[in-house]
Amino acid sequence: MPSAHEPLQEAVIRCQLDAGVMSALGGIHVFPQLDSTNRWALQQGQCGDVCLAEQQTAGRGRRGRQWQSPPGVNLYVSLRWCFGQVPEHLPLLSLVTGLAVAEALEDCAIQGHGLKWPNDVYYDGKKLGGILLEAVGALEQIVIGIGLNVNMPAQAGRGIEQPWVSLQMASGKLVDRNHLAAAVLNRLLPRLQGFPGLDMVQFQRDWQAWDVLDQREVRVLSGSDLLEGLASGVDHRGQLRIKLKDGLIKNLSSADVSVRI
Template sequence: MSFTVEPLSASNIGCHLDTATVLALHGLYVFPEVDSTNAWALQQGVCGDVCLAEQQSAGRGRRGRQWQSPWGANIYLSLRWCFTPVPEHLPLLSLVTGLAVADALEDCAIHGHGLKWPNDVYYDGKKLGGILLEAVGSQAHVVIGIGLNVNMLPEAGAVIDQPWTSLQQISGQSVDRNAVVAAILQRLVRRLQDFPCLDMAQFQQDWQQRDLLQGREVQVHSGRESLQGLASGVDHCGQLRIILHDGSIKNLSSAEVSVRLGM
């Protein structure tokens, strides 16, 4: 099965954006290939710049993992954003970004997906996308990287070492990446503008609705330590709450753990 590739286009994306999003952004750059959209935004971007690429030669995920980035199939997007002053709840930004992506997918008529703490988008137990945040200097500048499988064919993702899916597989048809990018930017910019005055109660409610781990038995690996317990949402710092088998509660940060669903 093959699909026509519609190239990414700054002008096409711009036609889908509302005025508020256009005014909030600085530049929208689309490249045939970069080593990493995050790297470009870190090294060359300014506040409000968006970097997109048809292909990444050195795409990266969390913990230095490689992000598979075949040409013309997916979305590789990075946005450089600036906060003045830096919000105390900045650790929640990755989760809030995930909420923006999840909302944007619903805007594009995709349903049934959810978020796997701390920064993965899943559908039917398979990875659909991921988020990587990198701070610049004092953390006033943050680069928000989003990778989303859109029209990637099975052979292109054969080297991926975990179950994955794409918007094309979910919908059964080729998906317009320009429209999806615009939907993501609109939802993301709105949440970024509201982030300094984040409504914590509303955030908790939004996260609970998307949380794929909530109430599930999970196994957590942190260094040499291995824990099992019941996932119980996130705290005000975005840490995963685990109720251990002895009844005690442990809060875990995204920097120190990986999570696997328990048997």
């Protein structure tokens, strides 16, 4: 059984990686504290490098929001990945990363979770984790950042302004962070390797299987526009499809979405 503060260890993670994943990765760098694993990967990482930190002092979420990062209980991991050229479906990369994370959680015996467009992991209507992608100058190089609430106690998240949950809360037991990190990499690397030849039909099927918004009445804030309608999956560019009350379909590339109660 893992302890609440069992440290992240490169050797323990490596020994749980699939052979093909091992050969595709560069270094696995584990730090006791960083301002941001994404920033380290952007500034110092090489293609295939993985960066993990026990704590982040300036972790970031979507739209520049701060990501709460108490020490020793969560998973903060960033991967610098280099494609040979800019992939045709690059806007879908955040969603494909989400699929890998959802599958990795299932591999770790977590159930009941899903994905909230565009880049959040949810459980029972509460945020479990998030994904942040940043380009390294040229778009063929991307840093993929993943943050997951793992064994974080309730009191550590008092400053979080939205409903949240940890894997421990969801599963009722402590989760081994080294095993989780390896599971994420084992799912993410094959999806990245296959991304330039993405099968769009299969992708949309996979997304629908994990989509927590699908066929739900939602309220959408897009810029200064407030829309209400039925969430209807994503299109071939990863845009959220909303069926408005008049029957028209609106495709959104960026928006804040909430489920109507």
